[in-house]
Amino acid sequence: MKLLLNIKKEKDDLGKQVNNLANILPLTTFLKNCTVLFLFAISITIQAQNIPSSGKKYILGDVTVQGNTSFSEQTIITYSGLSKGKEITIPGEDIGDAIKKLWNSKLFSDIEVYVTKIEDNVAYLEIRLSDLPQLNELKINGVKKGKTEGIIKDTKLTKGVKVTENLITTTKNFLTKKYKKEGYLNSKIHINTIEVKDSTPTARVNMVLNIDKGEKVKIKDIVFTGNDVLSNKMLRKSMKSTKKINRLRILKRSKFIDSAYQADLGKLIEKYKENGYRDARIVSDSIIKNDDNTISLKIGVLEGEQYTFGNITFIGNTVYSNEYLNRILRIRKGDTYNGVLLQKRIQDGSKPDAFDIANEYQNNGYLFSSVNPVEVGAANNVIDMEIRISEGKPAYFNNVTVVGNDKTNDHVIYREIRTRPGQLYSKANVVRTVRELGQLGFFDAQEISPNFNNPNPNEGTIDMEYSVKETGSSQIELQGGYGGGGFIGTLGLSFNNFSIKDIFKKDAYKPIPMGDGQKLALRLQASRFYQTYSFSFSEPWLGGKRPVQFSTSISHTKQFQYNYLTGNADKSQSFNITGITFGLAKRLQVPDDFFVLSQAIGYQRYDLNNYNTNLFTFGNGFSNNLSYTVGLSRNNTSVDPIYPTGGSNFNITAKVTLPYSLFNGVDYKALKTEYDALDLTNTTDYARASEIDQERYKWLEFYKVKFKGDWYTQITKDLVLRPSVEFGFLGAYNNNRGAIPFERFFLGGDGLGTYSLDGREAIALRGYPNQSLSDNDGGTIYNKFSLELRYPVTLKASAKIYALSFLEGGASFNSFRDYNPFDIKRSAGLGIRIFMPAFGLLGIDFGHGFDTIPSDTGTSHGWETHFIIGQQF
Incomplete structure (x- = not known):
């Protein structure tokens, strides 16, 4: 007697059909030598001689394994369940179940079970099968190398995976759908396998995956039917990301993206709902392929009635x-x-x-x-x-914790948290806490996550956990640029999460003491014509109880006279400035706690050594500048300080000195009259003029008012508009003394090139050379208007990159008699910003100045390139 059971499967899911196969096919219908039946795509052949028509029980004798497999015979037999001595029914479910187990392992193909002989009630079986081939090597053609890793991860085509027909089909379908969603409607995926022939017993294949994405298909037209109330134009406008071809459109492309199209169909219905048609629905939508490799979209709507x-x-x-x-x-x-x-x-x-x-x-x-x-x-x-x-019960915070801070000490974080244990729950306080933690600059603002744990509606409690991810907060600053005829370099060390209390602890240097949120900065800037050194320190929570920031800074600057004949610095003529400042800034509660009141007292000493300028006549002498600065600021910009998407930031400051002319007993009117009558070409008169200037500027007397405001508006998901306004004015209490020669405004450029450091302020205005839009002596008034449109390329922790375009205009003036806020120098351009924890902020701007500057002869200045470099560790 000989019984042959042969089961071949072409697809994985066909294994589900093997149950009860022996019972499904009556033996009386079999031919003597070979009968082939096709059922559920499974080929079963049973050859029988003198086999009873109904199942009979047998004891398994020996079970053997044949075929191309690397698995041991005992492993296959054990896994199949056909162990020696087991009682089975032939025909029956036992053999079918064994085949199903082997097939579901996804290790074998061409599984065949034979009854080799039957002696009395003992049956002997033979299992014939082949191993499924393993993937040896994968080659992907048609995509960039950087994309192959993602494809391998998504399709799970890793080395050693079993290669089945189902795997190949699934891979094709996945990639086809993937590229269709990205707009490649005509993509083609081809997969070829090549058997590896070597001495290795394991069956292996090499796979070649050919990807032809084709071109993204553009939308030639969008046609609506059934719309009477809302026009075609209005409906097309409601579809924010699906647009037909328009050569004048720049920001929105006309390429078809299936996921965006599906989302826009929802926006189309929302447009109807906004106009009262709550029953509006889409009854049909179809894609029509055109002969010119474009498509047209045809959308049928049912508007319904207005409510x-x-x-x-x-x-x-x-x-x-x-x-x-x-x-x-x-x-x-x-x-x-x-x-x-x-x-x-x-x-x-x-x-x-x-x-x-x-x-x-x-x-x-x-x-x-x-x-x-x-x-x-x-x-x-x-x-x-x-x-x-x-309404439910009022909820109270139970436990409030922070995770993810390895360097920053807990108290630095907890003092910024607005949600305290036992405090009544407030969503606004949770949102504000996330914002405050992001504004610290110690954590990746995009990764801060408030997690609600263990909510208990019955008890009215909730645990709060803030998850943070630390980033580099200390910085090495490297800046370079050209100004005043030479290269200007800057080297700075800025430790933005410093811990001064650990400065004498050896174990705290990793590489510096960190974690207390203090800021310590050392800065050196130099060129052929000047050198400047500065040190600053700030403690944001003086005493640790209140958000009162204490800051101090010390600086020294040495500037050399420019020799117009040689173009070099004359170091025998120098101008030195030494200064020290102490400041306090307090967070206010009224009108709201976004306001900060800052105050500072500063002293600067100006020493001139054979250094003459056009602003005053004495070249050897000194001036003292004792000033008080008060500022009011409000900053409620959104979480990420690198890329704010909402809110505003404004700052108004007033810097004043004592009105010495009221009480020092000097008749400045008489001095001015005498000064105006002097002949400065006469040596004696010039000497007298120097004495008068020395008296006028022994103690500087002035007031200085500045305002700056930035607003951030997210006009779409990816675009942020930032308008900005700036204004500055330097005035005098006593017109007979006049405006001081220091503290003036110099407009133009990137705001970095400060060739002359006589207390001046460099105001950036891109598209023009540094400080080129003010007189040589600087202006006492300036205004500037700026409009930036920003687009985020990526805001990931590893790198935050955004592109920008800008329009700017500004001017500086010498007095209010000349002031005209509309008489400005205009520019426009493009730029990019890159922020990486390893390198800090990198930026480059290409600006075109539309107006002339004094040294220009054309109708417009033309293009200027501005850049900064920062390295962060």
Whole structure:
């Protein structure tokens, strides 16, 4: 007697059909030598001689294994369950179950089970199979090398994986769908396998994956049908990311992206809902391929009828009155129905700090509250609404923890946290805490995550965990540029998370004492014409109890006279400035705690050694500058200080000195009259003029007011608009003394090239050379207007990169008689910023100046390149 069971499978999922196969096929229908039946794509052949038509029980004798396999015979037999001495039924389920087990292991192909002989009630079996081949090498053609690693990860085509027909089919389908979503509708994927012939017993294949993405398909036209109320133009406009070909459009491309298209279909329906057509729906959408390798989109809509709001009733509210909730909702009976607006007024998912009903509850402790709008009537196209509110118990913070800070000490973080154990829950405080931690500059702002743990609605408690990821906060500053006829280099060390209390602890130098949030900076800047040295230190929480920042700085500058004949520095003529400053800055509570009041007292000593300028006549002498500076600032920009997406930052400062002319007894009017009458070409008169200037500037007398404001608006998901305004004015108490020759404004360039350091301020205005838009002596008034459009390339922790375009305009003036805020020098250009923890901030701008400067002869200045380099560790 001989029984042959032969099961071949072409696809993995066909293994599900092997149960009860022996029972499904009656033996009486078999031919004597070979009968072949096809069922569920499985080929089963049973050869039988004198086999009874019904199953009979046998004891397994010996089971052998044949075929191309690297597995041991005993392993295969054990895994199949066909062990010697086991009682089985032939025909029956036992052999089918064994085949199914072997097939589901995804290790074998061409599995065949034979009954080699039967003696009395003992059956002898033979299992014939082959190992599935393993992937040896994979070659991917048609994509960049940087993309291959991602493809291997997504498709799991790693070395050693078993290569099946299902794997090949799945890989093709996955890549085809992937590229279709990216806009490559005509992509083609080909996979070839080549058997590896060597002495290795394991079956192996090399795989070649050929990817032909083709070109992204552009949208020639978008056609709507069924729309009578909303025009084609309005519907196309509502589709933010799916646009037809328009040569004049720059920011939005016309290439078809399936995922963006599906999202835009939802936005199209939202546009109807905003206009009262709540029943609007898309009844059809199709892609039509054109002969010129473009596509047209045909979208059918059913608009329905327009609805209005009827009665709006609040149910379940005990904390807030109906009148108060209506003031937040701001929707009245008779208003055109707007489902999108209704949802935003109830709970705006796009803004965590939005003024809506859900946030009003969340900000006042009701973490477990829910607000659900329900339509209770729609008669005559008037929708009556019930706003059903479940307030729940007020929630209190239980445990508040921080994870992820390895360098920064806990107390530096906890003092910025607005959520305390035992405190009533407030969503606004959670959002503000995330913002404050991001503004510290010690953590990656994009990675700060507030995690809600162990919420307990019954007890009204919640655990809060803030997860942070530290980044490099200390910096080596390297800057280079050209100005004043030479190269200007800057080297600085800035430790932005310093710990001065650990300065004498040897173990704390990793490489420096860190963790207390203090800032320590050393800076050296030099060129052929000047040298400057500075040291500064700041403690953001003086005493550790209140956010009162203490800061101090010491600086020394030595500047040499420029020799116009040789173009070199004359070191026998020098101008030295030595200064020291102490400051305090306090966070205010009124009008809100985004305001900071800062105050500083500074002293500067100006020493001139045979150093003459056009601003005053004495070349040997000194001036003293004792000043008081007060500033008011407000900064509520969003979390990431590198790339803010919202909020504003403004600063107004006033720097004043004592009005010495009121009490020092000097008649400056008489000195001015005498000075004006002198002949400076006469040696004696010039000497007298020097004495008068020395008296006028022995103690500097002035006041200086500056304002700067930046606003950030996220106009789309990826675009941020930053308008900016600046203004500065240097004035005198006594017109007979006049404006001082120091502290003046020098406009133009990148704001870095400070060739002359007579207390001046360098104001950046790209597209022009450094300090080229002011007189040689500087201006006493300036204004500047700037508009930047920013686009984030990546905001990952490893590198934050954004591109920008800008429009700028500004000018400096010598007096209010000359001041005209509209008489400005204009420029425009492009730039890029790269921030990496290993290198700090890198930037380059290409600006085109549209107006002339005194040294230019053309109608416009032309292009200028500006750059900065910073290295961070």
